[in-house]
Amino acid sequence: MRTTEILRLAQPGARRFAPGALLGLLSALCAVGLLATSAYLITRAAEMPPILYLNMAIVGVRAFALGRAGFRYAERLASHDAAFRTLATLRVGIYERLVPIAPDGLTGTRRGDLLTRLTADVDELQNLPLRVVQPLLVSGAVAATSVITVWILLPPAGLALLIALVLAALVGTAANGLIAARAERSIAPLRGAFADEVLDTVVNLDVLTAFDATGSRLAAVERADARLTRAVLSSAAGTGVATGILSVLAGAASIAALLVGIPALGTAGFDGPVLAIIALVPIAVFEVISSVPLALSALRQVRSSAERIGSAVPEIVPPEIPTDRAADARRTVDPANAVIELRGVSASWPHESSPAIREIDLTVSPGDRILVTGPSGSGKTTLAHVLVRFLEFEGSYRLGGVDARSLPLAEVRRTIGLSEQTPYLFDESIRQNLLFARDDASDDELIAVLERVGLSEWLDQRGGLDARVGERGSLVSGGQAQRIALARALLADFPILVLDEPTANVDPGRADALLRDLLSASADPDGRRAVVIISHLPVPAELITARLRLG
C-alpha cells in the first residue's frame, strides 16, 4: 500500500470531518470573542456610561463563555469519533496482506515491529485529522478573522498582528523542524525496534535464562530504549522551542498593538476600550494558533507511521510463494477423485539459490499410505509445503487431474491437510484449539478424537476441554502438543492427509499404536482417505502401500 493511499484512508471524508472542524472554529472564535468583549466591557464601564450601553457586552461575555465550552465539547466528540472510524480498516488491512504470503514469506518479519505497526502506528494516524488538518484550518480561519477585525479597528495594529502571526507560523515551524524533524521521523521505527527487543527477550526467556544471556539482552533492550528516549526528547525540545517562540511573538503582538495604538488614542473612533481590545486580542489568538508549528511535527510522525503501515508486509511477493493469480476461482476437486501426481517437481525456498527438492515423482491415490523418508534436511518438509501450496514448484503437479496452479489455494488446502512438524497451539483452551478444525464438532467428538491420540486420561486430569494450553503450548508437554495438533488434523477429515513427523515426541509404545491407528484401514472405514506420512521412525511395512526416499 502506498503512503498517500494510507493517509487518504486516515483522513475522514468531508461529511464526517466538517462538523468537528466547524465546531472547533466556533469554539475558537468564542474564546477570542470572550476576551475581547470582556476587555471592552470593563474599559467602557470605566467611562461610567449608563448601564444600558453595556447590556450587549454583558450578554456577549456570557454567551461567548458558554459557547466556548459547549462547542469545544461537541467538537472533540465529533472529530475523535470521525478519526477512529477508519482505523479498523487499516488494522484489518495489515492482517489481510499477511495472509497470502504466510507462512513461508514471513520468516523475516520481526514480530514486535509488526505489532507496533498494527497498534501504535495505526493509532498515530488519528493525529492526521486531529492534530494536523483541523488545527490548521481552525487556526487559519481564526487568525484571518482576528486580523480583519483588528485591521478595521486600527489598520497598523492589524498589520502588526498579521506580521506576528505569519512570523509565528514560519519561525515556529522552522525552528521546530530544525531541532526535531529528524528525531520525529525516527520515533516510529525506534518504537518498533524497542518492541522487538522486548518481545524477543520475553518470548525466549527460558533459553536466555539457561544460557545466562538475559543480562546482555536487557542491555540491548536498554540501548533500544535509550535511542527511543533520545528521539522523544529531541522532539520535545522542538516543541518547547516552538512554544517559546509563539509566546514571545504573542507578547510582541500585544506590545506592538500598544505602540501603534497609544499614539492613535483620541483619533476618530479610536478610544480606550478599543485600545484594550487590540492589545488583548493577540493573547487569545495566539492561544488558538499555538497548534500550528506542532501540526507539521505531527504530520512528520503521521507520515512515518503511514510509511511503516504501508511496508508492514513485503511489497513484492517472492516468486517462491504461490498466489491465486493463475487460479480459476470456480474450480473444485472431487474428494472421491483426489489424486496427487507429481512429475519432476523441484522447489526452492525464498532467497535460496538452489532448490531444496529436485525432480520428485510421486502419485497418491485414494486409499494410499505413503511413507516419505530421508536424512535430516533432505526436503521432506519442503515437499509437504509444496503439496499444500505454501511453496511454488517447477515441473508438473496435478491434483484431481488438473494443474494445481489452476486451483484456488483454498481448494487445494480443503483437499490436502497437513499436520506440521512443529505444530502451533494457540493461547486458548483445548476446545478452541480443536474447534477451528471443524467448528460444528460436538464435545463428544472432541473427546473421542483426543481419546484416539491417547490424551483422554490427561484431559480428565486437566479438568476437561476448557483447560488452557498456554502460549505456543507452554502448559503442555512436547508430545501432548504434537498429539493435540494431530487430533486437530484428524478432526478436519481431509481426503488427503500429510503427516510431518506425527510421532516424533511420543514414547515408542504410544507411537506404534498411533501409527497403526493412523495408517490402518480401520481408521477410515470406506478406505478412501490417502495418507502421506513423513517419519524418521520405522513404520511397519504392512501398514504402507508405497515409499518415497529423498536425499
Add this chain to the structure above:
Amino acid sequence: MKPLDPRLLGYARAARAFLAAGALIGLAQTACIVGFAWFLSQVIVRAIDGQGLHELAPLIAALAGVVAARALLLWIAEVTSTRGAARVKSQLRSRVLSAVTRLGPGWMAERNATSVATVTGPGLDALDTYFSRYLPQLILTAIATPVVVLVIFLQDWPSALGVVLTLPIIPVFMVLIGWATQTVQKKQWRLLNSLSTGFLDVVGGLATLTLFGRAARQAERIRSVTEQYRVQTMKVLRVSFLSGFVLELVSSLAVAVVAVSVGLRLIDGSLGLSVGLFVLLLAPEAFLPLRQVGTQFHAAADGVAAADDVFEILDAESSAASATAVDATPDRPSAGALVLTGFGAAYGDRPVIGPLDAEFPEGSFTAITGPSGVGKSTLVAALLGFVGHTGVVALGGREIEVGATGLDWISWCGQRSGLLAGSVFENVTLGSRSPDRALAARALAVAAADEIDLDRMLGVAGAGLSGGQAQRVSIARAVYRALERHSSVLVLDEPSSALDELSEARLVEGLRALRESTTLTLVVVTHREAVARAADSILALEPAAMAA
C-alpha cells in the same frame, strides 16, 4: 484513580530533582503571569489616562522583559518535564523487565509474552502523560492558583470570593468522574492488550490457520476487536470530554462573572479601571492550571490503568524474592556426581514427579525415559530452577541452591529448539563472553551438524533450517556452553526426536567422543532406542510416580 497514586509517586521519587525543578519553574511562571497582567493593564490604563508612549516606555520595556522570561520558562518547563518523565519511564521499564527475567520462565509459561511486552511498551508510554503533563500541572496548580487568588484578593476581594467559591467545584467533579471512568478505562486497556496478544498469536499460527481455511475468519475477529476497542475508547473519551467541558464551563463562567461584576462596579465608580483590568486578566489564570490538570487527568489515567499491570509484576517479583532470599554461594562445586534426594516437582498443587532419588555419577551417561507427559521435561526444568522443587540437589557432595547459585554447572538443550533470529554462529555462542569460532565448529561437529554453515542467517524463531537441522544447532549451542564454561552436567531433552537414524547415530557418536574428552555428566531425555542403548544407565519415569 486517585489524583495522586502513591505507588507511582514512589517511583517518581527517582526523579525528585525533576519535581523540585518543576516547582521552581512553576513559581517563576506564576510571577510572570502576575507580572504580565500587571504591566499590560497598567500600560492600557495609563494610556487611556493620557500618558504618551514616552512616559510609558519603561513599563512597556518591563512588559517585553516579562514576555521574554515567560517564553524561556515555557521552553525550560517543556524540556525538563519530558526529560524527567522519560527518566522515570526508562527506570520503570528496566525494573519491570529485570523483574520478569528474575521471575523466570516458569512464571512466564503461564503468561502471554505479547501481553508483557505490551505492558512495558505502550502501557508505560501511557504513563508519559502522567509524569510529563499531569504531575507538573498539579505542582503548578498547587503554587500558581493560591498565589493568583491571593493577588486578586489583595486587589479586589469580591472577585477573589467569586473565584474561590467556584474553584472547589473542579477537583470535586474530577474525582467523581475519575471514579466513573475507572472501569471503562481498565476495559479499554484490556482490549488493547487482547488486540495485541490475539494478533501476534494469529500471526504466529497463520500457517495452521491457512491449512484449516480459517485465516479469513480471523480477519473478522481482528475487525471486531478493533471495533470494540474504538467503542470503548469513545466511551472513555465521552466521559473525559464531559469533564473537560464542565471544567471549561466553570472557569469560563467564573471569568464571565468576574468581568460582569467588575464592570458593574466600575460603572458605579466603586472600583478603578486599573484594578478591574488587572483582575480580569488574572482571573482566567487562576483556573488555567487546574483546567489543565483536568484535561491531563484522563490521559494520565490511561497510563495508571496500565500501571496496575506493572505493579502486579513488580509485586510478584518482590514476594518471590523475599521467599527465596538466600545468600548466593558463588563458590559452586565444579565436579562430582549429581545426586537428587527426595526430588519432586509440581505445577501448583498438581504434583508431576513424586519424590525420587537418583544418582548421576561424574562422567556418566544416563537416559531418562517414560511415556509422553510423565514429567521428564518437568524434571529438567526443576533442575534449571524454572519450576520449583522439593528435596535436595547435590553436586560433588555439596548442596546446590538451584537457580540462586547460578547456572554455570548445567548446560541445557530444550525439547523445542528455541533458536533466535541471527546467524548460526550467534545462536551457537549465545551467552558467551567471547564467542569462539573454533569452539563453535567443534560444538557443531559433536551435534552432527558440521554441514551447517556458521554464517548462515536464520529468520524469526530460527526459520530457515529444517526441523532436524534446528534441533542439532540447538544441541550444539548447549555443547558449546558446556565446553566453554566447563559445566558439570549437560542435559539434552529429546535431542534426536527430529533426526533420521543416520544423523542420530552420528549424534550418539559425537556425544561418546565428548565424554571421552571431558568429565561431563550426560543426562539425556529420550524416546528413542538408539540413544537409550548408548547410555550407561536408564532412569525410567513411571506414570505411577505421578499418582504418588
